[in-house]
Amino acid sequence: MNEIILKTNNLSKSYKNFTAINQVNIQINKGDIYGLIGRNGAGKTTLMKIITTLTNKTNGEFELFNHKDNDLTQTKRRIGCLIENPAFFSNLSAYDNLKYYAIQKGITDNNQIIQSLKLVGLEDTKNKKFKNFSLGMKQRLGIAFAILDNPDFIILDEPINGLDPIGISDLRDTFKRLNEEKNITILISSHILSELYLLATRFCILEQGHVIKELTKEELDTECSKCIVIKTDDTKKATVILEKELNTTNYQVVNNEEIRLYDYLEQSQKINKVLVKNDVNIKQIQETGISLEDYFKSLISSQN
Amino acid sequence: MINLIKSDLYRIFKGKAIYITLAIVIIIGIVSCVGMSSGYIGVSTGSKLTSFDKESTIALNEANNLIEYRNIIKSHGSFELDRQIIGQNGNLYYLFIVIVVISLSTDFSNKSIKNTLSSAITRKQYYFSKLVLIAFLGTLFVLFNNYFSYFLNLIINGDNFSMPFMETVKITLLQLPLLYGIISLLVCFAFVLQKTALFNTVSISFIILLQTLIIGITNLFKINLNGFYDYEFQSALSKLADFPTNKYIIICAVLGIAYIVVFNIIGYNIFKKCEIK
Numbered sequence: 001m002n003e004i005i006l007k008t009n010n011l012s013k014s015y016k017n018f019t020a021i022n023q024v025n026i027q028i029n030k031g032d033i034y035g036l037i038g039r040n041g042a043g044k045t046t047l048m049k050i051i052t053t054l055t056n057k058t059n060g061e062f063e064l065f066n067h068k069d070n071d072l073t074q075t076k077r078r079i080g081c082l083i084e085n086p087a088f089f090s091n092l093s094a095y096d097n098l099k100y101y102a103i104q105k106g107i108t109d110n111n112q113i114i115q116s117l118k119l120v121g122l123e124d125t126k127n128k129k130f131k132n133f134s135l136g137m138k139q140r141l142g143i144a145f146a147i148l149d150n151p152d153f154i155i156l157d158e159p160i161n162g163l164d165p166i167g168i169s170d171l172r173d174t175f176k177r178l179n180e181e182k183n184i185t186i187l188i189s190s191h192i193l194s195e196l197y198l199l200a201t202r203f204c205i206l207e208q209g210h211v212i213k214e215l216t217k218e219e220l221d222t223e224c225s226k227c228i229v230i231k232t233d234d235t236k237k238a239t240v241i242l243e244k245e246l247n248t249t250n251y252q253v254v255n256n257e258e259i260r261l262y263d264y265l266e267q268s269q270k271i272n273k274v275l276v277k278n279d280v281n282i283k284q285i286q287e288t289g290i291s292l293e294d295y296f297k298s299l300i301s302s303q304n
Numbered sequence: 305m306i307n308l309i310k311s312d313l314y315r316i317f318k319g320k321a322i323y324i325t326l327a328i329v330i331i332i333g334i335v336s337c338v339g340m341s342s343g344y345i346g347v348s349t350g351s352k353l354t355s356f357d358k359e360s361t362i363a364l365n366e367a368n369n370l371i372e373y374r375n376i377i378k379s380h381g382s383f384e385l386d387r388q389i390i391g392q393n394g395n396l397y398y399l400f401i402v403i404v405v406i407s408l409s410t411d412f413s414n415k416s417i418k419n420t421l422s423s424a425i426t427r428k429q430y431y432f433s434k435l436v437l438i439a440f441l442g443t444l445f446v447l448f449n450n451y452f453s454y455f456l457n458l459i460i461n462g463d464n465f466s467m468p469f470m471e472t473v474k475i476t477l478l479q480l481p482l483l484y485g486i487i488s489l490l491v492c493f494a495f496v497l498q499k500t501a502l503f504n505t506v507s508i509s510f511i512i513l514l515q516t517l518i519i520g521i522t523n524l525f526k527i528n529l530n531g532f533y534d535y536e537f538q539s540a541l542s543k544l545a546d547f548p549t550n551k552y553i554i555i556c557a558v559l560g561i562a563y564i565v566v567f568n569i570i571g572y573n574i575f576k577k578c579e580i581k
Contacts, residue, residue, distance in 0.1 A: 077424040
């Protein structure tokens with residue numbers, strides 16, 4: 001069984017007249033790249049701030065590495081994070097800023113600082129002062145800080161904001177490498193859905209503080225991919241006909257009245273004819289397929 | 305906690321602000337010793353050490369150059385200039401503001417506090433590390449100011465204008481509880497207000513407003529607030545350097561400890577619950 005890195009139980013945070021997150025239940029397992037999707041104000045940053053103890057929860061609880069949220073001092077050593085904008089001392093260089101945190105974390109090997117800078121491509125500008133950094137460089141330094149202490153779990157809030165396309169691609173590779181080679185679990189939020197899609201293995205969609213959907217990449221692909229949706233009251237018979245008459249197994253039985261067929265796209269009339277001919281009662285048949293962005297929009301609009 | 309203090313010392317001594325502050329202490333010390341008069345920032349002082357007779361005051365005002373000025377003061381007879389200088393340690397309040405800004409407020413202003421608190425450091429550790437760091441730097445400044453002034457005065461003005469070394473040690477120790485109380489007040493302000501500009505505005509105007517209010521109320525309503533004014537902190541530091549009674553020493557020490565306890569309880573409890581933005 002997978003080790004649970006983070007588990008929340010009805011986690012809520014309210015301000016005077018506003019509920020930022022409401023009874024959030026999520027679970028992140030070791031090795032996940034968990035993508036948080038949500039509009040501005042959906043509660044992504046608040047959730048991350050509660051986990052990193054930058055703000056207090058109002059209700060509910062969470063466990064980090066199987067430690068209750070009132071006993072996180074030791075477990076917080078195992079996380080690295082970048083919450084909101086990267087914040088460092090403007091008069092210090094990239095190296096000195098990381099050195100400051102290295103001393104704070106008890107890291108004695110300065111090579112770790114160099115390795116972190118190298119990983120985000122800042123080794124050549126390590127002596128440049130933070131105040132002279134571009135937005136993209138600041139983001140990179142924030143990520144270097146997050147991975148400085150070889151964490152098991154990285155929390156990244158909008159880490160690719162301000163990066164150019166090559167920078168985004170490089171960082172995606174870096175995150176994937178950290179995940180695959182070092183088995184680091186990642187919780188990441190981003191507004192760039194297409195980018196999140198390329199990176200994350202699991203997704204959580206937040207809206208107005210509620211989790212409205214939590215799904216794996218495979219499930220998301222299924223939800224979004226182009227297919228023919230067949231609604232029938234006899235899925236078993238319908239699948240037999242599909243295999244026998246149309247020679248395809250490229251389908252998925254979603255529930256006892258829905259089949260998704262990924263072959264014969266744009267030939268729904270032909271499918272309908274074959275099934276009806278074989279006495280399968282068809283309630284509905286239609287072609288579908290949407291982008292992650294459209295999927296996100298449809299989920300949000302269904303909530304509202 | 306030790307690591308946090310070490311990292312802050314690394315950062316602070318990499319910057320310029322600490323050296324500029326140190327330079328200010330040196331300049332004030334040199335000006336005070338050469339000019340044979342302690343510099344003073346604030347509304348009023350309760351010290352009686354600086355008093356000259358009318359004739360000498362006129363002569364001082366009419367002095368053409370520094371040598372003439374120094375000769376007039378020296379002809380007035382011997383007095384303990386270093387005691388005067390140490391009596392004006394209320395001036396260090398403004399330097400403590402700088403120390404709090406570079407040690408703590410910067411962390412809030414540039415939001416780097418998020419990086420620290422999201423790691424294995426608790427708010428309690430953070431609060432007390434910062435308090436210890438600021439108290440440590442404050443002590444360094446007090447010691448540097450007192451002993452730099454003492455030895456410089458001894459070298460420039462000689463024995464006649466200097467008190468015994470052990471007296472300097474004694475006055476320093478007497479002033480420390482009150483100085484730590486003031487440091488606690490500033491630390492409390494910094495944790496509550498968080499923004500550097502707001503902290504600077506409040507902490508600078510606080511001391512001026514406090515003194516102005518006391519003097520204003522005294523003059524306006526003809527109320528005798530001398531008993532209260534004796535324990536206003538700049539006035540108290542001055543009096544502690546000026547042969548205080550045992551009762552006065554004890555009251556000031558208790559007052560200093562009370563400041564330390566009260567302001568840190570307020571500061572920590574507010575910080576413990578606040579959201580880090």
